[in-house]
Amino acid sequence: MPGSSRIKVVLCWHMHQPQYREPIGGEYRLPWTYLHAIKDYVDMVAILEEIPDARAVVNFAPVLLDQIEDYARQVDLFLKGDGVIRDPLLAMLDQPALPVRAEERAVLIKNCLRSNEERLINRFPQYRHLADMAAWFGDHPDSMIYLDEQYLADLLVWYHIAWLGETVRRDNEAVQRLIEKRSCYDLHDRRVLLEVIGELLNGVIARYRTLAEQQRIELSMTPYAHPIVPLLLDFSCALEAMPDAPLPKSPAYPGGEARAQWHMQQGLATFRHHFGMEPQGCWPSEGGVSAPALKLFSDAGFRWAASGEGVFRNSLARADDGAVEHNDGHELYAPYRVVGSGDIACFFRDDGLSDLIGFTYTKWHGDDAVNDLIEHLMNIANGCPASGHDCVVPIILDGENAWEHYADNGYHFLSGLYAALAAHPRIDLTTFSQCLGDAASVKTLPEMVSGSWVYGTFSTWIGDKDKNRGWDLLCEAKRAYDEQVACGALSGERLLAAEKQLAVCEGSDWFWWFGDYNPQEAVSDFEHLFRVHLSSLYQMISVDPPEALTTVISQGQGAPSQGGVMLPGQSSD
DSSP, rough: TTOOOOOEEEEEEOOOOOOOOOOOTBBBBBOHHHHIIIIIHHHHHHHHOOOTTOOOOEEOOOHHHHHHHHHHHEEEEEEESOOOOOOOOHHTTTOOOOOSHHHHHHHHHHHHHOOOIIIIIIISSSHHHHHHHHHHHHHHHHGGGGOOHHHHHHHHHHHHTTTSOOOHHHOOHHHHHHHHHOOOHHHHHHHHHHHHHHHHHHHHHHHHHHHTTTTTTTEHHHOOTTTOOHHHHOOGGGGTTTTTOOOOOOSSSSHHHHHHHHHHHHHOOOOHHHHHSOOSOOOOOGGGGGGHHHHHHHTOOSSEEEHHHHHHHHHHHHHHSSSOOOOOOOTTSSOOEEEEEETTTTEEEHHHHHHHHTGGGGEEEEEEEEHHHHHHHHHHHSOOOOOOOGOEEEEEEEEEOOOOOOOOHHHHHHHHHHHHHHOOTTEEEEOHHHHHHHOOOOOESOOOOOOOTTTSSSSSTTTSSSHHHHHHHHHHHHHHHHHHTTTTTOOOOHHHHHHHHHHHHHHHHHEEEEEEESOHHHHHHHHHHHHHHHHHHHHHHTTTOOGGSSSSOOOOOOOOGGGGGGOOSSSOO
C-alpha cells in the first residue's frame, strides 16, 4: 500500500585524488590532496561523528590514503625540526622569508587565489580585500615590487583559513583567534596554522577508521591508483555503449589483466594498512564496469560493487523481454548479479538524486534542499510495493568537490540530511553491505553493457583524439617497462618503485582532463603532470623517453560547470 512501505537509502561518498607527488625529488606539483583533506575529508567525518544515527559508505582511493599519510608525516617531522615539507605552497606557511622576486610573488599570489570566489573568497571580507589588491597588481605587474612581505603572509594565512573545514573554524580556538586577528599575521601565527593543519592531516584517516569499527559507516575502496579497469582489460569494451567511437592505435593495453590485478592487490594491502580491516565493497574507478571486470572484483573477494544508472539502463535495454524482473519502473532500486561475473552484487546509482546534491542544491537553503530530497525519496517509496524492504536507493557522488559550492562547505545541508534521513519513519539509512546482510533480494542481470557512471559510457576517458593519444603514450611506456623487466634490468626496490610509478600513470584522472571541453588551466596542470609521470617512469627504468613526451597532449578551452571537477551522470544532449 502506498504510504506505508519503507525503503533503504545508501549515501556513498567517493574520495580520491591522483598522485600529485613527483617520484624523483618528491615534490607535490599541486596542493589538492592536503587542501581537500583539511576541508572536505575532515568536515565529512566530523559531521558523521556529530550525528550518532547517521550511516554512510565512504570510499577511498588507496593512492589518496598514501598521500595523506605522507603529508602528515612530512608536517610532523618538519614541526619537530627533522624534515622538509615538499609541497611548495604548504611549506610557504612557515618560511621566515617570503619571495622577493616579482615573478615568484606573482606565482604565490595566483596560487593563493585558487579558491571558489563566491563561497571561499567572498565569505571573508579580509580575504576579499586581499584578492582585490591582487587583481590590481595583476593589471599593474610593474608595481609588484612595492608589495611587502606582510601582504603575502596575510594572503597565505587567509587562503588556508578559507580552505579549512567549517567544523574546524567552528570548533578550533586557535583558528578562531587567527580569524579574529584579521591581518598582520606574523611567523608565529603561521606556525600555529601549520600545526593545526598537521593535526588535521594526522588524525583524519584514524577518525574514519574509528567510525567503521563502531559500525557507523562502511569503508570501501577503489583499485589502487584509480585506473579504469575495463579499459585495462579491453579497449574495445568502450564500443558496447558508443559503437562508433575511435579507439587508440594500440590494439590493447599490454598485460592489462595483470595490471588490474596489481591495482586490486596493492589497493587491498594499502586499505588494510590504514584501516586494519578488509573492505567488503568496491566503487570501481569512476563506476567503470564490464562483465570481466566484475568477475575480477568478485575473485578478489568483494561482495559488492557499484556503477551508474546509465550502465544499468543500457544493460536493461540489451536484455531480452522478461529476462529482468520488472517492478513498476523501480527496477533500478535493487542489487543485481550479472550472469558469468561471479557472486558479486552490483548496485546502481540514482543519477537524478545524486546530481541534485552534486549540482542543484548548491544554490539552495540547506533545509529546503533536504526537504526536497526527502520528497523525491517518498515518491520512490510510494511507488515501491508494500514490502519495500527490498527497495534500495543508492545515492553516490564525489565526496570532496561539491561542498565548496555550498554555503559553509555544505555543513548545514549535510547535517540536516543525515539527521532527517536517520529519523524518517519510512527510511532506513544504511550501507551496501548491510543491505546484503539483511538478505535483500539480489536480482539477475543477464548481461552488462560496459560503461561508467558518466553517461553510461567511457567517453570521458577514451574515444577522442587527445584521450586516445594519451593511451598510446601510456601503452608505449608500458611496452618499454615490460622489456626492461623481461631482460632482468629491474629488480628489488627499483622494480617495486617502477611498478608503483607505472600504476600512477595508469590512473584515470589524466584522461578525464584531456579534451578541449575542459578549462585551460586544469587541462594544462594535469596533462603536464601526466607527461612528468611518464618521463619519470622512463627515467626509473633507464630508457630514454620518446620525443613525443615533449609535446602538449591537450589544450582545454571550455568552461564546464564547477570547473569540470564533477560531471552529471546523464548527458544534457
